[in-house]
Amino acid sequence: MSDFEHGPFSRKLSAFITLSEAESAVLASLHQRRRKIAAGRDVFQQGQLGQAAYVLSAGWACSYKILQDGERQVVDFQVPGDFLGLRSVLLHVSDHSVVSVTDIEVSEVLLSDLLGVFERTPRLAAAVLWAASRDEAMVVEHLAGIGRRNAVERMAHFLLELGARLSLVGMGSRAGFDCPLTQYLLADALGLTAVHVNRVLRQLREEGLVAVKDGYVAFEDYERLTEFAGFDPAYLDQPGPLLK
Amino acid sequence: MSDFEHGPFSRKLSAFITLSEAESAVLASLHQRRRKIAAGRDVFQQGQLGQAAYVLSAGWACSYKILQDGERQVVDFQVPGDFLGLRSVLLHVSDHSVVSVTDIEVSEVLLSDLLGVFERTPRLAAAVLWAASRDEAMVVEHLAGIGRRNAVERMAHFLLELGARLSLVGMGSRAGFDCPLTQYLLADALGLTAVHVNRVLRQLREEGLVAVKDGYVAFEDYERLTEFAGFDPAYLDQPGPLLK
Numbered sequence: 001m002s003d004f005e006h007g008p009f010s011r012k013l014s015a016f017i018t019l020s021e022a023e024s025a026v027l028a029s030l031h032q033r034r035r036k037i038a039a040g041r042d043v044f045q046q047g048q049l050g051q052a053a054y055v056l057s058a059g060w061a062c063s064y065k066i067l068q069d070g071e072r073q074v075v076d077f078q079v080p081g082d083f084l085g086l087r088s089v090l091l092h093v094s095d096h097s098v099v100s101v102t103d104i105e106v107s108e109v110l111l112s113d114l115l116g117v118f119e120r121t122p123r124l125a126a127a128v129l130w131a132a133s134r135d136e137a138m139v140v141e142h143l144a145g146i147g148r149r150n151a152v153e154r155m156a157h158f159l160l161e162l163g164a165r166l167s168l169v170g171m172g173s174r175a176g177f178d179c180p181l182t183q184y185l186l187a188d189a190l191g192l193t194a195v196h197v198n199r200v201l202r203q204l205r206e207e208g209l210v211a212v213k214d215g216y217v218a219f220e221d222y223e224r225l226t227e228f229a230g231f232d233p234a235y236l237d238q239p240g241p242l243l244k
Numbered sequence: 245m246s247d248f249e250h251g252p253f254s255r256k257l258s259a260f261i262t263l264s265e266a267e268s269a270v271l272a273s274l275h276q277r278r279r280k281i282a283a284g285r286d287v288f289q290q291g292q293l294g295q296a297a298y299v300l301s302a303g304w305a306c307s308y309k310i311l312q313d314g315e316r317q318v319v320d321f322q323v324p325g326d327f328l329g330l331r332s333v334l335l336h337v338s339d340h341s342v343v344s345v346t347d348i349e350v351s352e353v354l355l356s357d358l359l360g361v362f363e364r365t366p367r368l369a370a371a372v373l374w375a376a377s378r379d380e381a382m383v384v385e386h387l388a389g390i391g392r393r394n395a396v397e398r399m400a401h402f403l404l405e406l407g408a409r410l411s412l413v414g415m416g417s418r419a420g421f422d423c424p425l426t427q428y429l430l431a432d433a434l435g436l437t438a439v440h441v442n443r444v445l446r447q448l449r450e451e452g453l454v455a456v457k458d459g460y461v462a463f464e465d466y467e468r469l470t471e472f473a474g475f476d477p478a479y480l481d482q483p484g485p486l487l488k
Binding site: 016065067068071072073075086087090091092093095096111114115118119122123125126128129130132133134135136137139140141142143144146147148149153191230234235238239242243 | 260309311312315316317319330331334335336337339340355358359362363366367369370372373374376377378379380381383384385386387388390391392393397435474478479482483486487
């Protein structure tokens, strides 16, 4: 189980809680039912009943909603260490769909698994609540972005957020990160058209802030980009664990 | 404590969990530090460190974000039974502000209070996670609304959501609900101008769907409004508690 003790899920939760050996072992027990899913498959769909959640251990996923008229709104992307559909386990009916963006590896987590974890180590209940709060804070940022940021600031903020999330699990830095997202996915996340995404990315590159090319996001001037986007990563990481 | 055992917080959580007497007593213990706050006051502000959360037992509140350029995006409104700033307790730095819309009554909840609850009754940890998931599902709906619904559908969906939330705590029905929200607050929640809100409300009234007047929202044709907005209340309530 040692690979999971230092896997992205533990690594991410460690930002909130200093994990004891017993707590790490309990977390590792959530990785018993593992599945590999190829890129482009629905992991679960909006409207499904009694859905399980998943912990993503490798690859990228995308959560989205289909509206009445068939239009899609991307809610967020998930990277290693994130839950897929944690909300769906608790809401009885899943309010969203999740699709694999790349080939992914997941571990299935049932409501009974979560309750078992909470009974054994109540501190982990707080850690899971932290993870859910962090997910919500990201959706709030996306709402504020679509509601109040212009397209260029919105894209800049979004790329910085992804970079900070990936850094936390060792997959990114202030230099940049590998990014499998197409312009269509970015467009559906940011409320733009693919043509508009292309124009916005060109503007950010011409201003020497960030360059997106061949599946890599290169932060060319991290400080200036952060200032431009008004990005404060406090909702994603902490100066040290709140629960020692 | 009996008034809290049947207060809006217990009543709301009862949608998810069949509360035992012991669990009801633990919930009631969260109402020890009570405060009254006048209308129009900041309960806490974005950027505050080590913020407490609150359970709202009377009145309406509003959570919002201030963007870099000073613009405001309303994230959601809170009604009795809701948490204020649950996220802020866990994120170390509060990512949003909360203001009282009316005079309100709240009970302060610290991270240590939550941990105490989780230790005593792990099932309540799942119930709090459910409440957080429901809050997140609402923000997701608001994101989908601003991203993909037109202004009239967006308003219709929003009013139906508020009605369903208030019904769960005995403050609304399919006939309608008392609503203290101004057109300015509605505008900042829905990404519209106050003038646009006025036009949208007139359109909904002229179509015989919903009438907003003198602080009351009257659903004039609940079924047709629900169909028009594509509203499915599954994310707000459940056919019965998931945890018996």
